[in-house]
Amino acid sequence: MKTLQTLQTLKTLTVIKIGGNVIDSEVALTRFLGDLSILDRSESQWILVHGGGKIATDLAKRLGVEAQMVDGRRITDAAMLEIVTMVYGGLVNKRVVAGLQAKGVNALGLTGADGNIITAHKRKHPTTDYGFVGDIDTVNTAQIRALLDAGFSPILSPLTHDTFGTMLNTNADTIAAALACALAMSGERNVRLVYCFEKKGVLRNVDNEHSTIPTLSAIEIEYLRVSGAVAKGMLPKLDNALDALRSGVETVHICHSDEILSVLQGEQCGTKITL
Amino acid sequence: MKTLQTLQTLKTLTVIKIGGNVIDSEVALTRFLGDLSILDRSESQWILVHGGGKIATDLAKRLGVEAQMVDGRRITDAAMLEIVTMVYGGLVNKRVVAGLQAKGVNALGLTGADGNIITAHKRKHPTTDYGFVGDIDTVNTAQIRALLDAGFSPILSPLTHDTFGTMLNTNADTIAAALACALAMSGERNVRLVYCFEKKGVLRNVDNEHSTIPTLSAIEIEYLRVSGAVAKGMLPKLDNALDALRSGVETVHICHSDEILSVLQGEQCGTKITL
Numbered sequence: 001m002k003t004l005q006t007l008q009t010l011k012t013l014t015v016i017k018i019g020g021n022v023i024d025s026e027v028a029l030t031r032f033l034g035d036l037s038i039l040d041r042s043e044s045q046w047i048l049v050h051g052g053g054k055i056a057t058d059l060a061k062r063l064g065v066e067a068q069m070v071d072g073r074r075i076t077d078a079a080m081l082e083i084v085t086m087v088y089g090g091l092v093n094k095r096v097v098a099g100l101q102a103k104g105v106n107a108l109g110l111t112g113a114d115g116n117i118i119t120a121h122k123r124k125h126p127t128t129d130y131g132f133v134g135d136i137d138t139v140n141t142a143q144i145r146a147l148l149d150a151g152f153s154p155i156l157s158p159l160t161h162d163t164f165g166t167m168l169n170t171n172a173d174t175i176a177a178a179l180a181c182a183l184a185m186s187g188e189r190n191v192r193l194v195y196c197f198e199k200k201g202v203l204r205n206v207d208n209e210h211s212t213i214p215t216l217s218a219i220e221i222e223y224l225r226v227s228g229a230v231a232k233g234m235l236p237k238l239d240n241a242l243d244a245l246r247s248g249v250e251t252v253h254i255c256h257s258d259e260i261l262s263v264l265q266g267e268q269c270g271t272k273i274t275l
Numbered sequence: 276m277k278t279l280q281t282l283q284t285l286k287t288l289t290v291i292k293i294g295g296n297v298i299d300s301e302v303a304l305t306r307f308l309g310d311l312s313i314l315d316r317s318e319s320q321w322i323l324v325h326g327g328g329k330i331a332t333d334l335a336k337r338l339g340v341e342a343q344m345v346d347g348r349r350i351t352d353a354a355m356l357e358i359v360t361m362v363y364g365g366l367v368n369k370r371v372v373a374g375l376q377a378k379g380v381n382a383l384g385l386t387g388a389d390g391n392i393i394t395a396h397k398r399k400h401p402t403t404d405y406g407f408v409g410d411i412d413t414v415n416t417a418q419i420r421a422l423l424d425a426g427f428s429p430i431l432s433p434l435t436h437d438t439f440g441t442m443l444n445t446n447a448d449t450i451a452a453a454l455a456c457a458l459a460m461s462g463e464r465n466v467r468l469v470y471c472f473e474k475k476g477v478l479r480n481v482d483n484e485h486s487t488i489p490t491l492s493a494i495e496i497e498y499l500r501v502s503g504a505v506a507k508g509m510l511p512k513l514d515n516a517l518d519a520l521r522s523g524v525e526t527v528h529i530c531h532s533d534e535i536l537s538v539l540q541g542e543q544c545g546t547k548i549t550l
Contacts, residue, residue: 021356027446062338088422090365090369091357094434098388106418108389113373115383115427143381146425152390159369167369 012190012250013045013148013183014264017176019197020051022257032196032257033096037103039261045148047179048107049156050096052114056080058086070128074170081132084169085111088157108152112160114165115143115220118175120160120168132170134160136175139182141146177240181247191249194264195237196257202238203269215272216239218242241273287465287525288320288423288458289539292451294472295326297532298367303473306369307532310380314536320423323382324431324451329353332360337470342385351444356407359444360386363432368546371430383427387435388442390418393442393450395435408503409435409443411450452515456522466524469539470512471532476546477513481506493517516548 016036022028033191039046060067060083074086093109100107112118112134120134147154154180158172173195180193204211216224221238224230230238241252253263255270262269291311297303314321335342335358343350348504351359367385375382385394387409395409422429430452433447448470455468491499496513499505505513516527528538530545537544 024475049276085369086361086365088365089369090363092360094360094364094386094388097386098442099440101388101391101436104389107385109386111369111372111384113369113382113384115381116376146427150421152421152427161373161376163377165374167373265309 001179008260011150012192013047013188014039014194015180015183015255016260017049017172017193017195017241018051019085019195019258020053020172021198022196023050023053023096024055025198029096029099032260033105035095035258035261036100037105040100040105041203042232044264045153047144047148047154047156049158049172049179050088050092052084052088052158053092056084059083059087065233067209070130075130076132078132079235081167081169084273085159085167086196088169089159089167093155093157100155105153106131108157109157110153111157111218112170112175113148113216115147116140116161116163117143117156117176118160118170118178120142121162121211122168125143132166134170135160136170137158139178141182141186144179144183145186148195150250165272170273171236172252173237174239177244180244180252184244184248184250191269192264193241193244193249193252194260195241195252195254196260197254200259200269201254202230202234203257204229205229213271215274217274221273238273242275245273247275286396288322288463289314289467290322290324290455290458291535292324292447292450292468292470293326293532294470295328295447296473298328298371298472299330299472303532306376307471307535308374308380310377310533310536311375311394311520312380314539315375315380315428319539320428322423322429322431322454323371324433324447324454325363325367325368326447327363327433328367329360331359333336334358334362345405350405351407352404353407354545356442356444360434363444364434366431368430373429375428380428381426382430383422384430384432385422385443386432387450390422391415391436391438392431393416393435393445393453394438395445396437399499402440403432406524407441407443409437409445411435411445411453414453414455415465416461417455418436419458420463430509446511447511448515452519455524455527457520459519459523459525467539468516468519468527470516470527470529471535473532474528475531475534475544476529477505477509480503487544488546489543490549492549496548513548514519517550520548522550 097107097109123130182193201212252273351357372382372384398405459466475486
């Protein structure tokens with residue numbers, strides 16, 4: 001159990017992304033929200049970005065809406081956009097917000113449309129029509145800062161908007177990286193980015209939980225990419241991590257959701273990404 | 276078409292409730308959001324509370340979840356709570372927020388859980404178990420004021436929370452009245468409450484759109500209640516209106532969603548409620 005005292009030294013703005021598998025597990029999510037409430041009582045400010053989990057896919061199935069995936073990205077037609085707006089922006093976001101409020105955290109749920117925080121455009125791709133999938137154009141750091149200064153802890157769902165009235169489905173890893181980049185570039189000091197998920201970090205052997213790679217540099221990531229020695233779904237996360245570091249984000253970690261406080265205290269756990 | 280200039284004289288905080296039937300009509304909703312964007316450019320501040328519309332009932336039907344009603348209130352079991360959280364907090368709220376952002380309004384969507392803005396408890400009733408229906412305990416006016424001062428236009432969905440992690444389904448009319456009451460009692464000057472829906476006001480004859488009653492006092496409302504000469508669904512709205520006036524809310528109007536700007540300019544339309 002981490003104590004408040006051990007976290008007092010933190011004076012950073014931390015962007016934390018929590019993966020869909022953690023959202024899907026009541027035990028893991030409850031523990032994670034408890035840890036966030038300890039972090040909240042430190043001097044550190046943070047923003048949480050949550051993934052979607054399986055609920056949207058399950059709901060789509062129940063409604064007879066077919067969920068298509070290309071390269072790990074969901075194809076979002078109009079029916080699927082309604083589903084993800086409901087599930088990510090409604091059900092999941094409010095589960096996290098209400099859960100945090102119950103622990104004394106002044107959480108406030110957002111999509112990119114709320115406060116115009118993240119604008120995007122429909123993905124342009126030469127061969128695939130991704131539908132209502134949004135690639136990020138702008139992150140409105142002034143609005144995020146206004147919410148933080150007013151004492152709110154922002155909880156972002158993986159949704160953006162096109163500024164013409166349409167919501168867009170945007171990958172949560174990418175949102176977290178874009179937020180961290182934009183905040184670092186806008187002059188925020190000590191921006192950290194932490195990807196929390198159900199594994200202990202980037203694993204040498206995806207079947208061995210004890211094979212966490214403690215640090216990964218850009219060159220090593222390039223080697224992993226070429227050799228194919230890393231889980232395919234991990235590569236976009238690693239690319240996001242490198243983008244963040246190149247934009248001035250101080251540190252990027254990939255870790256288990258149970259280890260968020262340890263990582264933020266500088267303990268050796270998870271995978272630290274370096275340039 | 277109302278102009279910006281004609282609204283410059285307003286210096287009030289207006290709580291506006293938009294009914295579910297307006298939410299269900301794309302034409303009516305688009306027009307209403309356009310009017311709100313004009314209001315937004317005046318000096319007046321406002322908060323919008325939206326109803327749910329038929330989408331939740333339709334979704335429940337598609338999912339095989341039975342929607343039960345008692346005295347015009349939805350019985351909210353766990354499955355229905357998930358549906359209203361998705362539909363009200365996700366789909367409808369983000370439709371309104373993205374629609375307003377497209378018109379240049381810095382809308383920010385909320386439930387009662389976000390920023391702990393409205394807390395409630397599960398309704399206690401001697402004979403009926405309403406399930407996850409929330410009766411309001413507190414309205415956190417300081418948090419609402421913080422959002423308004425930071426330049427956001429709050430858009431509230433008809434959801435509250437119990438502060439123990441559970442969302443609750445709460446009538447939008449009641450939320451609007453509770454907000455207006457709490458803001459007036461916290462010392463906000465000139466709080467107005469406007470109920471906008473698909474009819475021109477309180478009608479003498481529900482089948483005759485030209486039978487709008489221009490003003491209704493508490494005594495006249497009592498007469499209507501006893502004589503049964505008013506649509507049953509209107510009575511809780513009228514009771515909410517009287518509560519608001521008794522708490523110091525300056526004016527309460529019930530009007531057509533197309534007439535929001537006219538009402539706020541003091542034109543004779545809709546029904547004005549008085550003590």
